[in-house]
Amino acid sequence: MKIVVMCGIGLGTSAILKVNAERALERLDIDASVQATDVAGVRAAAADAQVILTSSELVEAIGKTNADVIVINNYFDVDELVAKLEIALGS
Amino acid sequence: MEFDSTYPKVIMPLPHLPLNAITIGALADDWPAAITAAGDALVRSGATTSAYTDRMIEVIREFGAYIVIAPGLALAHARPGADVLTDGLCVVTLAEPVAFGHPHNDPVSVIVGLAVSGADDHLQFVAELANVFNDPAVIPALAGATTAEFVQGVFGQTEALA
Numbered sequence: 001m002k003i004v005v006m007c008g009i010g011l012g013t014s015a016i017l018k019v020n021a022e023r024a025l026e027r028l029d030i031d032a033s034v035q036a037t038d039v040a041g042v043r044a045a046a047a048d049a050q051v052i053l054t055s056s057e058l059v060e061a062i063g064k065t066n067a068d069v070i071v072i073n074n075y076f077d078v079d080e081l082v083a084k085l086e087i088a089l090g091s
Numbered sequence: 092m093e094f095d096s097t098y099p100k101v102i103m104p105l106p107h108l109p110l111n112a113i114t115i116g117a118l119a120d121d122w123p124a125a126i127t128a129a130g131d132a133l134v135r136s137g138a139t140t141s142a143y144t145d146r147m148i149e150v151i152r153e154f155g156a157y158i159v160i161a162p163g164l165a166l167a168h169a170r171p172g173a174d175v176l177t178d179g180l181c182v183v184t185l186a187e188p189v190a191f192g193h194p195h196n197d198p199v200s201v202i203v204g205l206a207v208s209g210a211d212d213h214l215q216f217v218a219e220l221a222n223v224f225n226d227p228a229v230i231p232a233l234a235g236a237t238t239a240e241f242v243q244g245v246f247g248q249t250e251a252l253a
Contacts, residue, residue, distance in 0.1 A: 010210070011210045013158055020225070057154065061154070074162060076221065077161070
């Protein structure tokens with residue numbers, strides 16, 4: 001399973017989201033890879049991804065995708081990530 | 092993963108937060124002024140040149156307020172570049188909170204500025220930032236800080252707050 005985290009420039013914010021998404025997945029005992037990308041690279045990165053995590057500000061920039069797009073409000077709230085990933089991944 | 096192997100055992104202090112990279116109670120009328128205060132702190136500490144400040148503002152103009160990643164907190168940053176002299180971190184608290192235009196996390200009271208010289212080597216750095224801010228008490232504590240030494244302590248002594 002593949003999860004993409006996206007921010008505007010593909011480092012900094014997306015790296016924080018990647019770190020905490022991995023912590024959330026560990027808590028859920030879900031085995032998935034988490035790849036950070038930027039707006040320019042999201043289409044390619046998400047081609048085989050099940051979920052895209054990003055900010056509400058960037059949802060429109062993703063465009064057409066088959067992945068579930070999940071908006072994260074607080075990137076430091078692992079509980080929020082756990083709750084939203086649990087719903088999206090249907091565990 | 093490699094991040095989890097260091098968490099939550101020993102939390103290493105984040106590097107690059109000298110006292111001159113901390114500004115308490117900055118006056119900013121709007122978000123560009125708030126980002127400029129963070130850029131000034133990075134310049135003052137020797138991490139960047141002022142061109143980096145302009146690039147941090149450009150990121151927000153291009154992509155929006157997504158850098159407001161938690162209630163009250165903006166993570167100001169841009170891509171690596173020639174204007175990044177060395178990896179750096181700064182913290183600016185605002186005298187009055189400023190709206191960035193984020194639907195959930197406005198207004199912003201604390202700006203963390205991040206400058207990295209390479210995209211690949213910043214992951215451990217960012218993991219340590221996450222270790223600090225995953226404690227929900229940290230942003231309010233920083234917003235209410237009255238001394239730079241207190242801010243430095245929050246980043247160096249996260250065990251005490253956990």
